[in-house]
Amino acid sequence: MTLGSAALGKPQGKASVRREPVADPLCTVYRSVNGSPPENLRKVIELMGGINIVFGEDDVVLIKPNAQWWNQGATNLAALSAFVDLIMERPRGFRGEVVIAENCHRGNSPWTSIDSGWAKGFQRNTDIPGMKNLAELGQSLKKRYGNRFTLRHWINVAYGAKRVFGPKDGAGYVYCDGTGGVPLLSFDNGVAGERHRATIMTYPVFVTDRGTVVDFKNGVWEKGEYSGRPFRFVNFPALNHHSVFCGMTSAVKNYLGVTDLSGGSDPHQGGKLTSQYYNFHSFSFDKSDHGPRPGMLGAEVGVFLNTVRKADLNITAAEWVGLVSRVDPPVARTRAVLASTDPVALDYHSGKYVLFPNSKLAIHDPDNVKSPFRQYLATCAEKSGCVLDESRVDVVSYDIGNKRIRNDDLVLYGDVEWGRDPMLLLKYIYLRFLPI
Template sequence: MLFKGAFIKLLLQMRGELRRLCHSPFVIGLLSLLWFILRTGTKPSRINYPCQRAALANIHLWLTIYIMPLIYPLIHLVQKSLRSRRFLPILVIAIIIGGALTFWGVYEMMRMKEMREISLKIEERLAMFEPCSSIFVVTGTRGNDDGIFRLIDLMGDHGLLFYKSHEYGRNKGPSGLIGRDDVVIIKVNSQWDERGGTNTDLVKALIEAILNHPDGFVGEIVVADNGQAQYGSGGFGGSFSWLRNNAENISQSIQSVVDFFANKGYKVSTYLWDQITTKRVSEYFEGDMEDGYIVNTTRNPRTGIMVSYPKFRTAFGTYISFKYGVWDPETRTYHSERLKVINFPVLKTHSIYGVTACVKHYMGVVSDKLTARLGARAHDTVDDGGMGTEMVETRFPTLNIIDAIW
């Protein structure tokens, strides 16, 4: 009993010491500094987060109380070193280290200034000519918030309904885009990692929005792309499993997002068309059930492109022709109206075209290798409008969403 009492007393004393330690300004300031460095990482825009601003206040107080008082003794040490040559090497080393740290700090400040977020003021305007596109802009979103849902609401407020339904509502109605039993291809950027790929937080939010169909979603979602099995961050084309991704949590890949929903029983899968980009096949109605690419060897007289597109079987056994739609092997018919394509590029720079977005994004639909072998490489037709021809002659996007987050 005496041992038990002493042990409890010791625990109470330790608890008190830990409480005092946790409330220590020195500990709070030091932990705030470590948190600020680790949390901000390579994305300076996170400095604007409320938690980061609070950490900065703690760091400022910590520097004022514990670091600034050391400046005078340091100056005194320098003066003493100047009087004695014995301390000269130490002084030189200190100057070199201090100079390097100062240079690094200035460089980081300049880099952070260059990388700061740019606020765009978007004004509503009406097009002067027809036909025209309806463009909806959502600002102030980071992807892992309600940005996609705000976009859907904004569309609905202007008559473009996201959900196809017999019932009428803010975002639903008979003229809606996505039906409860549709097969939806979400076409993303996968050839490059980090900022070269579509924001995976946005992809996750979009999948969630589709699955939240007000009539109950019973269809299927396929996240797809063709990185052309060439070039890209790894030199081998596209990947849905990059280690560094465009997201608040850079480890969150496209594949991990899809697996998150698939593990909950939803029909959500990926298909990397790189795997079939060199395999030429025929259409389902011609008796060819193999996955691969259809190529029209007749070059378009205006843009020069040989139109090509994938046909494939999803992880859940659905047969899809990108051009003709969902194939029913029993009735041997296509259901074109059930296949919806959401074109989801990331806005990024390009070494040839400057900036690329929705139209150039269809380079991830064609087969660059097959068309190159046939003498009409698809990429060479981008300048002449080849991707526009590809859209018109295969399947026009049901909806274009541009990821312009950084």
């Protein structure tokens, strides 16, 4: 018996999980498996009715990837590229714009940071020959599509971005603290005493390479007013282990890359946007530890979904999933792309049928009520109206290898690359048997 099959919990056989069609679904999770990232991406969009149904010819489409990390911690580059191509080459025509934007919280010039997916060379998860990182993908898309494509880096106010009160002030971040004509959109953790914390919603205003001004909350701003031009937001995360205090990271947590995290992650060493309000990270957690109240990550994102903006579509690129790290092995190659209009339903499904079967870590189990992952999914569903109950979620799964719809084998076991780092292997063993 090998270390991989015993202590490291290598899957022994494949469990067959069949789900009958849901009679009255509240949402649907679409999946394509066992193809290349572009094949899986294109099939998922086809299952949803095709790109003509998803987007219109004049839309401004904002795509928010994972860019804070590289390798499996970033959105798969080939899937992201294929998605942009589908929009730009829409059969019924496309005169709109596509924007890839992200706040990776890596200083005032994140495009140069080797601690981000923009500049760090990938060892896996590009699937485009010769392409090393997200910056190179952006350059390639810009060359192909000119001013119809924009790559934009959102930067925290603490790193030099401008605090604005609306699109008339130009690009920057809006703080919804009730000042300057901006409404108060706040949320507190309900804890009494010194552990009480409150946060506010923040969101970017940005300008495309065509000069189009976009207010993330309220839409396109033209000629001194909101024009009503269609603005579509696509949340496009990866799927990975995050931490003991968070569990899994994917669609719900990806919203932290929209918000301003000025003040840093430590509530005891800054952590505040203003004198009264913490940022989304320091509100939920004590830097790299559990915060005052479980589930607050999901609760704040749920409030954001209801009061600022909810993605029109969430796409999870799960070509590789990190079992204990967002950049290093052990990793499982699960060869999947999943999508839904509901981020909670998507994260629940991705955790239950993709990450957890490969990691076997209790903190990744969306059915374990003690798991931090389950706790933040539950509070996000409560605050946003998203769907946690999988009996109300339909699933349409296509197997590229078998060329057919297949809903009788939902659990995806990937080929695991364990790596050779003894510390990471020991970390896995520790987390594998960590009681929660």
